[in-house]
Every structure is written in structure tokens, then in C-alpha cells.
Amino acid sequence: xxxxxxxxxxxxxxxxxxxxxxxxxxxxxxxxxxxxxxxxxxxxxxxxxxxxxxxxxxxxxxxxxxxxxxxxxxxxxxxxxxxxxxxxxxxxxxxxxxxxxxxxxxxxxxxxxxxxxxxxxxxxxxxxxxxxxxxxxxxxxxxxxxxxxxxxxxxxxxxxxxxxxxxxxxxxxxxxxxxxxxxxxxxxxxxxxxxxxxxx
Amino acid sequence: xxxxxxxxxxxxxxxxxxxxxxxxxxxxxxxxxxxxxxxxxxxxxxxxxxxxxxxxxxxxxxxxxxxxxxxxxxxxxxxxxxxxxxxxxxxxxxxxxxxxxxxxxxxxxxxxxxxxxxxxxxxxxxxxxxxxxxxxxxxxxxxxxxxxxxxxxxxxxxxxxxxxxxxxxxxxxxxxxxxxxxxxxxxxxxxxxxxxxxxxxxxxxxxxxxxxxxxxxxxxxxxxxxxxxxxxxxxxxxxxxxxxxxxxxxxxxxxxxxxxxxxxxxxxxxxxxxxxxxxxxxxxxxxxxxxxxxxxxxxxxxxxxxxxxxxxxxxxxxxxxxxxxxxxxxxxxxxxxxxxxxxxxxxxxxxxxxxxxxxxxxxxxxxxxxxxxxxxxxxxxxxxxxxxxxxxxxxxxxxxxxxxxxxxxxxxxxxxxxxxxxxxxxxxxxxxxxxxxxxxxxxxxxxxxxxxxxxx
Numbered sequence: 001x002x003x004x005x006x007x008x009x010x011x012x013x014x015x016x017x018x019x020x021x022x023x024x025x026x027x028x029x030x031x032x033x034x035x036x037x038x039x040x041x042x043x044x045x046x047x048x049x050x051x052x053x054x055x056x057x058x059x060x061x062x063x064x065x066x067x068x069x070x071x072x073x074x075x076x077x078x079x080x081x082x083x084x085x086x087x088x089x090x091x092x093x094x095x096x097x098x099x100x101x102x103x104x105x106x107x108x109x110x111x112x113x114x115x116x117x118x119x120x121x122x123x124x125x126x127x128x129x130x131x132x133x134x135x136x137x138x139x140x141x142x143x144x145x146x147x148x149x150x151x152x153x154x155x156x157x158x159x160x161x162x163x164x165x166x167x168x169x170x171x172x173x174x175x176x177x178x179x180x181x182x183x184x185x186x187x188x189x190x191x192x193x194x195x196x197x198x199x200x
Numbered sequence: 201x202x203x204x205x206x207x208x209x210x211x212x213x214x215x216x217x218x219x220x221x222x223x224x225x226x227x228x229x230x231x232x233x234x235x236x237x238x239x240x241x242x243x244x245x246x247x248x249x250x251x252x253x254x255x256x257x258x259x260x261x262x263x264x265x266x267x268x269x270x271x272x273x274x275x276x277x278x279x280x281x282x283x284x285x286x287x288x289x290x291x292x293x294x295x296x297x298x299x300x301x302x303x304x305x306x307x308x309x310x311x312x313x314x315x316x317x318x319x320x321x322x323x324x325x326x327x328x329x330x331x332x333x334x335x336x337x338x339x340x341x342x343x344x345x346x347x348x349x350x351x352x353x354x355x356x357x358x359x360x361x362x363x364x365x366x367x368x369x370x371x372x373x374x375x376x377x378x379x380x381x382x383x384x385x386x387x388x389x390x391x392x393x394x395x396x397x398x399x400x401x402x403x404x405x406x407x408x409x410x411x412x413x414x415x416x417x418x419x420x421x422x423x424x425x426x427x428x429x430x431x432x433x434x435x436x437x438x439x440x441x442x443x444x445x446x447x448x449x450x451x452x453x454x455x456x457x458x459x460x461x462x463x464x465x466x467x468x469x470x471x472x473x474x475x476x477x478x479x480x481x482x483x484x485x486x487x488x489x490x491x492x493x494x495x496x497x498x499x500x501x502x503x504x505x506x507x508x509x510x511x512x513x514x515x516x517x518x519x520x521x522x523x524x525x526x527x528x529x530x531x532x533x534x535x536x537x538x539x540x541x542x543x544x545x546x547x548x549x550x551x552x553x554x555x556x557x558x559x560x561x562x563x564x565x566x567x568x569x570x571x572x573x574x575x576x577x578x579x580x581x582x583x584x585x586x587x588x589x590x591x592x593x594x595x596x597x598x599x600x601x602x603x604x605x606x607x608x609x610x611x612x613x614x615x616x617x618x619x620x621x622x623x624x625x626x627x628x629x630x631x632x633x634x635x636x637x638x639x640x641x642x643x644x645x646x647x648x649x650x651x652x653x654x655x656x
Contacts, residue, residue, distance in 0.1 A: 014494030186418025
């Protein structure tokens with residue numbers, strides 16, 4: 001504990017007089033947050049699909065080549081996708097390797113940047129699933145789009161001990177000559193189904 | 201000690217490559233501008249971020265204690281390190297006690313600063329950097345040349361050649377997609393075999409006792425959700441008071457760094473993996489930071505969120521490359537942090553700036569970079585950390601400028617002598633300014649004489 005106390009003492013000795021915490025600035029509000037979200041999500045390399053029901057998700061999935069050719073599919077949403085991997089029997093997250101498709105529920109989307117909040121509680125027994133899978137399918141209820149990150153954090157309750165993640169599109173890198181390459185370590189594609197009746 | 205200017209000369213000697221480096225970074229700067237312009241409240245966000253950082257620094261010990269308390273109740277083990285050596289020893293002990301010999305790392309400039317990799321390797325641990333850019337420079341046995349874009353100094357042909365040698369890709373292949381795919385399968389094997397994952401920390405939250413890590417590649421997520429042991433290393437300045445503060449910083453970070461609206465993965469950790477043997481360790485490191493906090497003029501440099509925007513915009517960084525700085529964090533912010541830690545070794549860095557102020561204009565937390573660089577120059581001269589010839593030149597110049605008669609005399613002497621000097625002498629070693637520039641033709645008369653004549 002010597003180092004801890006030495007560091008804290010040094011920080012207390014050297015800290016300036018207390019300055020106030022600011023109020024949060026007024027954050028951007030979009031006329032059509034759903035459309036803004038769709039644009040932002042597409043701009044980061046994601047595939048946005050608007051559907052009215054879960055049944056329609058199954059139909060649309062059938063049009064994806066990555067889905068029709070997939071050998072191993074896991075779904076964390078009941079009755080969605082022709083899942084053939086039983087996540088409950090996997091003892092170790094390493095057994096997720098080789099998974100082609102993972103279907104996961106997102107809690108809400110953020111219009112300003114196309115991010116989707118995925119709490120750890122919806123990731124099943126092994127949270128690695130969202131990044132180990134070759135292709136990721138996110139399903140978000142319509143009406144669950146907030147305008148900006150400030151609204152997002154007003155909603156989020158970081159449970160303890162817990163885990164949560166914003167996902168915005170597929171894994172990517174531009175580390176070789178600034179050339180954008182999709183599919184670095186995580187999902188090679190990220191599709192999002194916004195499910196529910198159309199807003200008027 | 202070889203200074204920035206000497207190393208920059210080597211970089212600039214390859215004119216084509218230096219120009220390409222300049223353009224690559226300017227491209228990132230322009231992407232940042234487009235993102236900043238898409239948010240009407242951008243300037244308010246910068247103000248808020250600066251104020252949150254200033255407040256946090258004013259109560260930093262309290263917030264670190266709050267963080268420690270809350271993370272312990274989340275099942276996180278917290279360690280404290282006064283310097284790089286203690287940090288390295290702590291990380292090694294965690295690994296050694298559990299018999300771990302294979303570690304995967306995501307990007308952490310703090311561990312670069314502490315030279316963790318060579319330390320662990322010397323103790324028999326295989327360390328794999330998993331960010332693509334970092335893996336590239338690791339295979340080349342080089343440090344990163346930029347904190348966000350570690351391999352920005354390399355061309356795809358360089359990387360193609362490296363991967364051919366190290367990963368067995370086809371000879372002459374340099375397509376970024378092909379090379380990235382090769383790295384993906386190579387690194388997936390490393391992830392599957394790793395016994396522990398190490399990450400940096402972008403933001404640690406006092407009120408919840410958790411922390412956030414941002415990546416685009418997903419390498420931090422692979423490295424922390426497969427092996428049971430996760431070690432996260434953070435400088436003391438990574439702490440923020442509340443969850444809601446994350447909104448402000450995350451709105452600024454990726455936009456400022458790479459011109460993206462947000463990183464692909466923004467991961468919130470609040471406890472170890474639930475698999476058997478799951479452990480989460482956080483190492484909180486000072487390594488000279490608390491001393492900087494005590495310096496009123498320079499403490500704002502501790503607000504840095506390591507976005508790299510000041511590097512991308514800096515005309516000197518873009519034309520001299522990251523290695524010219526000789527420190528983990530290069531560019532304008534590094535030119536403060538490095539000499540604040542070791543004034544003699546890094547005395548040339550605050551002079552590696554035109555003081556144009558572009559860095560201060562783009563900084564998302566409004567660090568007054570160019571003012572601090574100027575102030576640091578003064579301090580280094582006072583401390584006699586600047587080379588003797590430079591100090592003497594400044595002493596002569598200030599005594600001339602302080603005496604109108606001496607200035608008049610020096611002016612007329614120069615106007616007479618310079619045109620009569622042989623070129624080899626006028627541009628001799630005593631005139632570093634003239635190395636890349638032509639001296640202007642000497643006027644017939646001084647400005648003072650000109651005005652006097654005109655007003656008659």
C-alpha cells in the first residue's frame with residue numbers, strides 16, 4: 001500500500017484549488033432520428049434493414065449470402081434464425097470459434113453515430129460471441145432510437161458487476177496506408193434489423 | 201543528445217515519402233473537420249470536456265479512491281505503481297503467479313511508455329500486440345510512430361514485404377485487404393492460445409468503478425473475452441467522475457482522432473469474466489504525472505485523452521514523422537509531456553513547433569498546447585537545458601534588441617557586409633536558417649531611414 005498512499009499524497013499536495021463540474025451542453029436533436037440512425041449506421045459499414053415483424057427478419061435473413069451459406073448459427077433471440085449452436089452447452093468461450101452467424105438483441109440505437117447499446121445480460125453465457133462470430137446480426141426494437149450519446153447515457157445503468165458495449169458497424173481497420181478494410185478481428189459484417197411498425 | 205531537428209532531417213531527406221506522410225495525416229485532419237462540423241454544439245462539448253478534466257484534476261485523489269472502492273466491490277483487483285518499473289513488476293507478478301506465458305495486448309501507450317514488452321519478454325513471456333498497426337511495428341522491432349496510427353510511416357509495400365517474411369504471405373503482395381486478412385488469421389491463433397489479455401483504459405469511471413476501452417478492430421474485445429485473466433493499465437489521469445461524463449468524451453474522441461462518429465467497439469468493463477478463473481486487474485500508474493500536476497503552467501497537459509488530433513494537424517509533425525521526437529507520445533502533446541518528465545533528454549522538443557496554434561484549435565479538451573510549448577521553451581532556457589550555442593545566440597540577440605543604437609549599428613553592418621560575402625561563407629555552418637532558404641536581398645536603406653525620407 002506504500003505506493004498507493006505515496007501517489008495519493010502527491011496528487012493531493014499538487015492539486016489545484018477545486019473547480020466546478022460543468023453542466024452538459026444542449027445536444028443535437030434530429031428531425032427524423034430513425035433516418036439519421038440508418039444513415040450513420042450505413043456510413044460506418046453496417047447494413048441497415050427496416051422490418052415490421054420478427055417473422056420478416058427471418059425472411060430477410062434468408063436473402064443474405066452469409067446466412068444461407070453459414071454452417072454454424074447461434075441466436076440469442078427466441079424463434080429468430082435457424083440456430084444450430086446451443087450456447088448453453090459451450091463450457092468455454094473458445095468453443096465459439098468457427099461460429100458463422102450470431103443474432104443478438106440490441107437495447108437501443110444512437111442516431112448521431114449509429115451505435116447500438118448491447119448490455120452484457122443479452123449476450124448469453126459467453127460475451128465473446130459478439131466479436132468471435134464471423135458475421136453479426138443485431139435486432140433492435142423500433143422506437144428505441146435516442147438522438148445522441150448524452151441521451152444514451154441517461155438511459156444506461158451500468159450494473160455491477162457487469163458488462164456492456166456500444167457496437168457501431170463491423171470490425172474495421174485502416175492501419176495499412178489509411179485504406180479502410182472491413183473485418184479486422186471481429187465481425188466481417190454487421191447487419192441491423194429495426195423491428196416494429198413504421199412511425200407515421 | 202540528437203535533437204528533433206537532426207532526426208527530422210533524416211526523415212525529410214526522402215522528399216517523396218515525407219510529402220506522402222504529410223498528405224496522409226492531413227487527410228485524417230480533414231475527416232476530423234467534417235465530423236466536428238456535423239455537430240452544432242462542438243465548441244460547447246470542447247468547453248465541457250475541458251471543464252470536466254479541470255475539475256477532475258482538482259479532486260483527482262478523491263476520485264481515484266472512489267474508483268478503487270467501487271471497482272473492488274465489482275470484484276476488480278486494483279494495483280498502484282509509482283513508476284514504470286513498479287508497473288512492469290506488478291504485471292509480471294500477476295502473470296508469473298498464474299504460470300501465464302502467452303499474453304495478447306491491445307493498444308496501450310502507457311505500456312509503451314513503461315517499456316513493458318521488453319521487460320516481459322526478458323522474463324520469458326510471449327507478448328503479442330494485436331492492433332494491426334501495433335503488430336506491424338512490433339514485427340519490425342520498432343515503436344509506434346503515432347499514438348492512434350502506429351504504422352502511418354509505412355507504405356503498403358513495406359508491410360507486404362514484412363508479412364511475406366514473417367507471416368508467409370505471397371511475395372510482392374501489398375493489397376491492404378489481403379494483408380489484413382493474413383493478419384486476422386495469424387492473430388486469431390494468438391487470441392485462441394492466449395492465457396491473458398492486457399488493455400489500456402480510455403476512461404475509468406469513479407462512480408461505478410468500471411472503465412471503457414475503445415477500438416475499431418475488436419482486438420481488445422477478443423483479448424478480454426477469451427482468456428480468463430484481464431489486466432488493464434491506466435495512467436492516473438484517465439479517471440472521470442460520472443457515467444454521464446463518458447457521453448461528452450465519447451462524442452469528441454473518435455471524431456477528433458480519426459474522423460469517425462464513434463469507434464466500432466466501445467466496451468464497458470465492470471468486473472471479471474464469469475468463466476472459471478475469471479480475474480480482472482487494474483494497474484493505476486503515476487510515472488511522473490503527479491509531478492506535472494504540481495506545475496500550474498503545464499498541468500492542463502494532463503487533460504489529454506490521446507486522440508492524436510494535434511499530431512495530424514501539426515505542420516512540423518506531418519513533415520518530420522513520429523520518430524523524430526524520440527518519445528512514446530510525439531507531436532505537440534508529446535513535446536510537452538516528454539520534457540516535463542526529462543528536461544535534458546527532450547530539450548529540443550518544445551522547439552519542434554511553429555507555434556501556429558493549430559494544435560490548440562483542434563484539441564478536444566482545449567489544452568493550450570502552443571502557449572505551454574512557448575512557456576516550456578522559456579523554462580528550458582532558464583534551466584540551461586538548451587544547448588550553449590543557442591543560449592549564447594539568444595543572449596547576443598536580446599542584448600542587441602534591447603539597445604536601439606546597437607540594433608542600428610548591426611543593421612547597417614549587415615546591409616553592407618552580407619552582399620559582399622562569398623556565398624559559401626554566408627551560407628556556412630553558422631547559418632542553419634539558410635540551409636533550406638535563401639536570404640532576402642539586402643535593402644539599400646533601413647526602414648527607419650526610409651520613413652524619415654518619406655516624411656520630409
